[in-house]
Amino acid sequence: MVVLSKPAIEQFSYTRNNKPTSTLFTQIPLVDLSKPDSKHQIIKACEELGFFKVINHGVPMESMSLLESEATRFFGLPLCEKQKTGQPEPYGYGNRRIGEHGDVGWVEYLLLTTSQDPNLHRFQGFRLALSNYMKSVKKMACEILETMADGLKIQPRNVLSKLLMDEESDSIFRVNHYPPCPHVQPVNANDSNSNGDVIGFGEHTDPQIISVLRSNNTSGLQISLRDGTWISVPPDQNSFFINVGDSLQVMTNGRFKSVKHRVVTNSEKSRLSMIYFGGPPLSEKIAPLPSLMRGDQQSLYKEFTWFEYKKSAYNSRLADNRLIHFEKT
Ligand code: GA4
Secondary structure: OOOOHHHHHHOEEEEEOOOOOOOOOOOOEEEOOOOOOOHHHHHHHHHHOOOOOOOOOOOOHHHHHHHHHHHHHHHOOOOHHHHHOOOOOOOOEEEEEOOOOEEEEEEEEEEEOOOOOOOOOOHHHHHHHHHHHHHHHHHHHHHHHHHHHHHHHOOOOOHHHHHOOOOOEEEEEEEEEEOOOOOOOOOOOOOOOOOEEEEEEEEOOOOOOOOEEEEEOOOOOOOOOOOOEEOOOEEEOOOOEEEOOHHHHHOOOOOOOOOOOEEOOOOOOOOEEEEEEEEEOOEEEEEOHHHOOOOOOOOOOOOOHHHHHHHHHHHHOOOOOOHHHHHHO
């Protein structure tokens, strides 16, 4: 990333403290995938928060650290080299601009599909590390979705995971690099709502089914509780963090909630995160799973395909409530 000059920082947004970051200690739900009761813990976490951390996940540590070092090397290259991987339309290398509708963040990133070979021909090491990592992370995401199906007592247990396993699965991979960002006085000094934390990636929910995030040991990720307070997620480079996406909210007819999250920058250390977004095939109908519907229970949502939802999501701003357009009135 190019070093940003001081005035340029002014275009970035700051966190607001009208809904303060919680000072109460709220524990992030922890799921040990090797334990037989992990299915109950997953359900509880998805219902209460839409977010949890997993340990004993089976992804080899070497594959996590190898990808981290390859990605760090990539982001350390001159801007013109990184840009050769293509503009994010929507896939490729992006810098500060997120999406197509004016969102910006103190971040640079690589956005890739998981189905096509990434445009990283000149970065063989990176490409190989990525492909190994993605294989294990996808396997783990499927295992979590199968354990989730067990916890929901629905059959077949691959009812969710098969959408990620499908050859046509529209899954995405993202590597984000947040360079250290100086804490400056907010542009509007009279803005008492601003506490000076520059936004790395603005608040949003993920449109897909499930997201699997791993970061280095730098803090920054925050999740929103139901009451709107933000809590900081302590980093843990050996674990994964799982987000419920909008599609899973719909498939559980609102029983699970997609979690609103954001990243604030760190003034001293850079943060590197890698996220697998597990999505269904474009033609897949996103609707409550029939086996979850009791008696004459009605869907809270209109009928739509993943293609329709994705199109609408990509036309929205990051912080928009995207599901609202698909709720039955
Ligand atoms: C959020 C989740 C994923 O990072 C992503 C993002 C996508 C992008 O960066 O291009 C979007 C965002 C995400 C949702 C709303 C639209 C599209 C930026 C944006 C403003 C890759 C995705 O699938 O949706």
